[in-house]
Amino acid sequence: MHFIFDAGTTARLYLPDVSSRNLLEIYGRFPGEIHAPSLVLGEITAAWLAGVRAKLLTLAEYDELKSAFLADVSNGRIVIWSDDTLHNAVVEIQEMNSSMLGRQLEIRTWSNSAAHLAVPRIETSDAYYLALARVLQEANPRDRAIVVTNDNAAWTVARSLGMEAFHGRTCDLGIGHTHVGAPGANFPQGRRCIPCQLDGCPSHFRIDFDGAPPNLGSGIPRQQRTHA
């Protein structure tokens, strides 16, 4: 399996939030199989530095986060690929996304619930991650390439292009229902889930690597769910 982490999930490997639980499972189990294009360094350091400017992180903590990431790259735990040989795939991804924009997409989960989502516009930076997933898949047709993101739009675009995608914030609400993010006011036990946070999270969701369901059993973000 190949996991393509975007900037959000790469940053969350080191700076924890509720998604880090799922991300660390992949990190611990698949060293050398987490991939990203080289622009990821610029993206994650920009986000961490914004945290420093907002006084949510110290500069020393920022240095430590950056060093940990670079050491993972250096040790081969995270594999970085040049952006410069992906540009044709980026253009293709953006062209396909543009032609599908706004189209309704029916997505079924492993547990056979369905959602209808409109295809959103992809950000150019996200297109690099999806381009890498596509090129990795073409280079290794027998393997699975799975986009791992915390971004709802990137997740939806990946699925619209026929890629496997796992949402890092997939949980089971503590009651066995696959979900993404804060459940909202209509969830009776949901008070402690708003805001969605690792501390006190009731979820028992674990990625099923042995069964390896499609999209690793990902929840569907912001869906209007109907049960089949």
Add this chain to the structure above:
Amino acid sequence: MIDLSPRVWPSYSDLARSLGVRLTSFKRLRPVDRLVAARVTRKVGNEIKVPPAKAVDLLTEAGLSAEAASREVSKIVQRRMARVPALADDRVQGLVPSTVGSMQGNALKRVFYAPPNRPTGPTQPGDEHIRGLHRRLAGRFVPVEDYLRSKGE
């Protein structure tokens, strides 16, 4: 990798080792014959060097996946660069022309941000280091996703 000094290109011995065959057997492989015929190899000291892109093609033809071949060649190049610090510095500071407009299709080219002879903080981050970071930063709400979408500042 195309513009790297031949000093850091993989040698026949490196590639034979990567394939787990003896040097004499390696030299008899058909792709190696083709390399010789194409006159793309260089002799540096006692070693015969193969341009990295050709080395990836050769390993791929010998049965490795494109990704594994690329990873293997990158490892060899990085190892050799580490032995020649001046070359590593050149690589880091130099500008490399883009392939935009000149490349057909797509390719995978592995990159390392810093040559391995430069310290990049902890050398073995692994699970334990990350779990330590998480323990210290737990409960700290930093809206990384908002910052990535430029909404947070």
